[in-house]
Amino acid sequence: MSEQIKVTIDNITVAVAPGTTILQAARQIGGEVTPPAMCYYSKLEGSGGKCRTCLVEVSKGSEKDPRPMPKLVASCRTPVSDGMEVKNITSPKVLDARAGIVEMLLINHPLDCPVCDQAGECHLQDLSYEHGASSTRYEFDRRTFEKEDIGPYIQLHMNRCILCYRCVYTADQLTGKREHGVLDRGDHAAISTCIGKALDNDFIGNVIDVCPVGALTDKTFRFKNRVWFTKPVDAHRDCPTCSGKTRLWMRGDEVYRVTARKDKWGEVEEWICNTCRFDKKQASDWKIEGPSKIDRHSVIAQGHYEGVLKPQNFLPEVIGRNPKLLMNIHDVSGVNKNDIELSKLNGPAHSSDFDKK
Amino acid sequence: MKQFSAEQLNQVQAIIARYPEGKQKSALIPLLHLAQETFGGWLDTETMDYIAALLTIKPIEVYEVASFYSMFHMKPVGKHVFEVCQTGPCMLNGSDEIIAYIKEKLGIEAGQTTADGLFTLKPVECLGACGYAPMMQLGKHYKEFLTKEKVDQIIEELRTASKH
Amino acid sequence: MSKKILLEHAHIEGIRFYETYRKNGGYRSVEKALKMSPDDIVEEVKKSGLRGRGGAGFPTGMKWSFLAKPEGVPRHLVCNADESEPGTFKDRYLMEFLPHLLIEGLIVSSFALGSNATYIYIRGEYAWIPDILEQAIAEAKANGWLGKNILGTGFDCEIYVQRGAGAYICGEETALIESLEGKRGNPRIKPPFPAIQGLWMRPTVVNNVETLAAVVPIINMGGDEYAKIGVGKSTGTKLLSVCGNVNKPGVYEIDMTISVEEFIYSDAYCGGIPNRKKLKACIPGGSSVPILPANLLLKTAKGENRMMNYESLADGGFATGSMMGSGGFIVLDETQCIVRHTMSLARFYNHESCGQCSPCREGTGWMYKILKNIEYGHGKMSDIDLLWDVQRKIEGNTICPLGDAAAWPVAAAIRHFRDEFEWHINNPVEAQTRNYGLAHYADPIHVPTV
Numbered sequence A: 001m002s003e004q005i006k007v008t009i010d011n012i013t014v015a016v017a018p019g020t021t022i023l024q025a026a027r028q029i030g031g032e033v034t035p036p037a038m039c040y041y042s043k044l045e046g047s048g049g050k051c052r053t054c055l056v057e058v059s060k061g062s063e064k065d066p067r068p069m070p071k072l073v074a075s076c077r078t079p080v081s082d083g084m085e086v087k088n089i090t091s092p093k094v095l096d097a098r099a100g101i102v103e104m105l106l107i108n109h110p111l112d113c114p115v116c117d118q119a120g121e122c123h124l125q126d127l128s129y130e131h132g133a134s135s136t137r138y139e140f141d142r143r144t145f146e147k148e149d150i151g152p153y154i155q156l157h158m159n160r161c162i163l164c165y166r167c168v169y170t171a172d173q174l175t176g177k178r179e180h181g182v183l184d185r186g187d188h189a190a191i192s193t194c195i196g197k198a199l200d201n202d203f204i205g206n207v208i209d210v211c212p213v214g215a216l217t218d219k220t221f222r223f224k225n226r227v228w229f230t231k232p233v234d235a236h237r238d239c240p241t242c243s244g245k246t247r248l249w250m251r252g253d254e255v256y257r258v259t260a261r262k263d264k265w266g267e268v269e270e271w272i273c274n275t276c277r278f279d280k281k282q283a284s285d286w287k288i289e290g291p292s293k294i295d296r297h298s299v300i301a302q303g304h305y306e307g308v309l310k311p312q313n314f315l316p317e318v319i320g321r322n323p324k325l326l327m328n329i330h331d332v333s334g335v336n337k338n339d340i341e342l343s344k345l346n347g348p349a350h351s352s353d354f355d356k357k
Numbered sequence B: 001m002k003q004f005s006a007e008q009l010n011q012v013q014a015i016i017a018r019y020p021e022g023k024q025k026s027a028l029i030p031l032l033h034l035a036q037e038t039f040g041g042w043l044d045t046e047t048m049d050y051i052a053a054l055l056t057i058k059p060i061e062v063y064e065v066a067s068f069y070s071m072f073h074m075k076p077v078g079k080h081v082f083e084v085c086q087t088g089p090c091m092l093n094g095s096d097e098i099i100a101y102i103k104e105k106l107g108i109e110a111g112q113t114t115a116d117g118l119f120t121l122k123p124v125e126c127l128g129a130c131g132y133a134p135m136m137q138l139g140k141h142y143k144e145f146l147t148k149e150k151v152d153q154i155i156e157e158l159r160t161a162s163k164h
Numbered sequence C: 001m002s003k004k005i006l007l008e009h010a011h012i013e014g015i016r017f018y019e020t021y022r023k024n025g026g027y028r029s030v031e032k033a034l035k036m037s038p039d040d041i042v043e044e045v046k047k048s049g050l051r052g053r054g055g056a057g058f059p060t061g062m063k064w065s066f067l068a069k070p071e072g073v074p075r076h077l078v079c080n081a082d083e084s085e086p087g088t089f090k091d092r093y094l095m096e097f098l099p100h101l102l103i104e105g106l107i108v109s110s111f112a113l114g115s116n117a118t119y120i121y122i123r124g125e126y127a128w129i130p131d132i133l134e135q136a137i138a139e140a141k142a143n144g145w146l147g148k149n150i151l152g153t154g155f156d157c158e159i160y161v162q163r164g165a166g167a168y169i170c171g172e173e174t175a176l177i178e179s180l181e182g183k184r185g186n187p188r189i190k191p192p193f194p195a196i197q198g199l200w201m202r203p204t205v206v207n208n209v210e211t212l213a214a215v216v217p218i219i220n221m222g223g224d225e226y227a228k229i230g231v232g233k234s235t236g237t238k239l240l241s242v243c244g245n246v247n248k249p250g251v252y253e254i255d256m257t258i259s260v261e262e263f264i265y266s267d268a269y270c271g272g273i274p275n276r277k278k279l280k281a282c283i284p285g286g287s288s289v290p291i292l293p294a295n296l297l298l299k300t301a302k303g304e305n306r307m308m309n310y311e312s313l314a315d316g317g318f319a320t321g322s323m324m325g326s327g328g329f330i331v332l333d334e335t336q337c338i339v340r341h342t343m344s345l346a347r348f349y350n351h352e353s354c355g356q357c358s359p360c361r362e363g364t365g366w367m368y369k370i371l372k373n374i375e376y377g378h379g380k381m382s383d384i385d386l387l388w389d390v391q392r393k394i395e396g397n398t399i400c401p402l403g404d405a406a407a408w409p410v411a412a413a414i415r416h417f418r419d420e421f422e423w424h425i426n427n428p429v430e431a432q433t434r435n436y437g438l439a440h441y442a443d444p445i446h447v448p449t450v
Helices: A022-029 A092-107 A123-131 A166-175 A206-210 A274-279 A315-319 A351-355 B006-016 B024-038 B045-054 B059-068 B088-092 B095-106 B148-163 C018-023 C028-033 C038-048 C060-065 C090-097 C099-113 C129-142 C173-180 C209-221 C223-228 C260-265 C294-298 C338-352 C358-375 C381-394 C402-426
Strands: A005-009 A012-016 A055-060 A084-087 A154-156 A181-183 A190-192 A216-218 A231-236 A245-251 A254-260 A287-291 B080-085 B119-124 B136-138 B141-143 C076-081 C117-122 C147-150 C155-163 C204-208 C238-244 C250-254 C279-283 C328-333
Touching (some): A005 A022, A012 A022, A022 A084, A055 A092, A092 C358, A092 C381, A166 A206, A181 B059, A206 A216, B006 B024, B024 B045, B024 C155, B045 B059, B088 C238, B088 C328, B095 B119, C018 C099, C018 C129, C028 C099, C028 C209, C038 C099, C038 C209, C060 C204, C076 C173, C076 C209, C090 C129, C090 C209, C090 C238, C099 C117, C099 C129, C099 C155, C099 C204, C099 C209, C117 C173, C129 C155, C173 C204, C209 C223, C260 C279, C260 C294, C279 C402, C338 C358, C358 C381, C358 C402, C381 C402
Parallel strands (some): A005 A084, B080 B119, C076 C117, C076 C204, C238 C328
Antiparallel strands (some): A005 A012, A055 A084, A154 A216, A231 A245, A231 A287, B080 B136, B136 B141, C147 C155, C238 C250, C279 C328
16 A cells, blocks of 8 residues: 555544545545535546535645645545645534535525425435524525426426536436536526437436436336335346346335445446336346445435444544533433343333333 | 538638647637527527537537527527626616616517517626726627617617618 | 836827837837747746736736646647626727737747647627737738747747637636637636646646736836836736726726826826716726725725725725726716615626536525615615625635625625615615715724724
């Protein structure tokens, strides 16, 4: 591991290869010190820098030039230097700016989560939950766009779009024959084909998976179910076009939806073709491998049953000590005694279980 | 089908020759200007597809660019477009009154075209003639230090010219 | 005082054409420069202390020295003639009346930077100017100043004029490069900077028209001599374009040693305010820079006379100062309404945002809507603080400086004219029929004793 350089993010030091971005270095650490990313996508060249949610403070430029950077920088597009010190959750400036960005992303968002198929796996929901406010200060009509039909497979809801450009890069880099793009400019910029064309490339369905919000959803799954009621399982088939490695979203024996498998940052592991995604909706089309590992802390994990990974607790490392407890619940409550493992009890717990000692 | 004349096609080749080989996409904006002047003052899909074919780029690349720049019209416009500046410095010198006067005189709102297809009113943002305010762009040129009388005169001249 | 270097020959009839221009000493700098080494030219420009005249004021020589020179990769010089900052029309004047001065500066600069293909990117609305420039280029070429093997030095150079099509954002250098490549004018995310990867991913320098024209006198008189003009780090002369409520709007050349008061009231410059009205406020450097009330414009917070140069205009930071910016000097008299004017600027930035990054795309529209409410009598007192907070969340958080440019005018208007905003909100009906007037904005400034 020669030529590794060191960068410190929120007091945690990590060694990375030169050329690594701050965001990628933070992902190596994981947990809360990793800035959120709404537009950056490691598998799409040129992506990132636009949404500004991953802004961080560089409090020390490098060992050679320790001057801090004057402005907050987009961690997804800023390469690290040796000895760089970065503040993410330890910088009040960053948290303030991030709250501002979330507010900006939401002022014109329709907030139609109750009827949105993305709800439950929406990165904007997660982001608002973590960094947003509980009410809006925006008192004007929200921006709306005319509906555009882009074919039988993909539903475009421009009102929900945050203009991350991911779908544009996807079409460029996967299909080589892009037919949709960003039209107009400023706050009227919109994803569109301009001529109401149906997108029909074999791999265009991947735009659904890369979309961080509900702007591009699967028409074959539209209004069929809520994602948290379905169970994700990993499956594969022999596909002549793609790897055939997918994730099925099932309820009982019924396959409601097919997507690519995503890693813990919500990024697609391997792109899949339209046939796998839209046409193979029978359990018998697939060889099921087993339950998917879900470790995003989204609502999907809540309805899940197995393999949910507990998030690591970085707090002691970030603040350099164990957090002080205002009160230890065990001191005042007879319930939840440290020495009783509730899961080991036979049947429901009773008060008598806590009285034993 | 829309087609540039032979002379225009030579001009197109001369424009493309300004850029290194393989960078012909750089000619897109100049070609869109030429197309808009040639094919009725606005860019329809057919025109944009034609430009895409000339430059061997994807049609969506043309749509994206054409819709970004405010000088390209994506919808039909009148024969003469009054692009009146309404930004700060012009506003200080009475551009609001000029716009209101044109609206009243022509009986149209901003963005509309007169029934005879002669005039479109389009309030625009700063055109870089702040010292000569209020002003508007009319075709290739600027009309500066506008007054109501000057507006009357411009409209009259254009109306007369269109009759011949 | 008035010192004419760039505009020295502007009044001469026919100076737009080659013969007259040459007769008046034109193209001497090319003869001189092409005998020098490119590095020596860069050195002269460094010595001159010339700062970018587009608005940011970055030292030109330093910018040039950042240009990467990898073996076998062509480099480009691009002239930024996308002058779109409200209040600014000085480059238009230069190009319209002295096209050969720009071409001359471009040849010298291209030689210094090793650019064999140089592009002038001019805003699309200046539709008649490319013809003027192209004619000048043709004349220069016919006389051996452009083309192959210029003056027998083996240096080849072509200059091309490219028209934009209506987008303020293309004045930002990376957006300009994107546009020149035939794309949407979306600014690039930096790094990499254009000096490393610019036009077609080749090393590129982008300079303003006035900056490149100033290279001509720098070469002719030498960097050291040029640096003697002006004061401190504000060397040379600066073109100012004046508009708004003045008797003599237009383009002026100054040597940055005169006071703001003299500039506004002297007959040699703006000639005072029409109808003997009083000065209320002024934006001294193009619409993006902070607006100042009359008292803070004429005197700094320390009570000193404010001068027309980079340092003095910025004295006091944004709290009590402003910026030289692009030299777009916008004067507001006592009858003008700050709320309405700020609203108009907010609409401009909303219209011109490229829409790429979220704070600018969403925030500029939000600010415009709030300001519209206040202007038309639907404002609430809490809107002022909200507006302040929105601009604060845009500033510094965007990809390119358009976010800052949109935030600063709003911030400065609230900072200095808050009582006018409050009056608008408290008197929604009256505010529709009359303006707040001069109020106390021209009162003597209170100098805090420290």
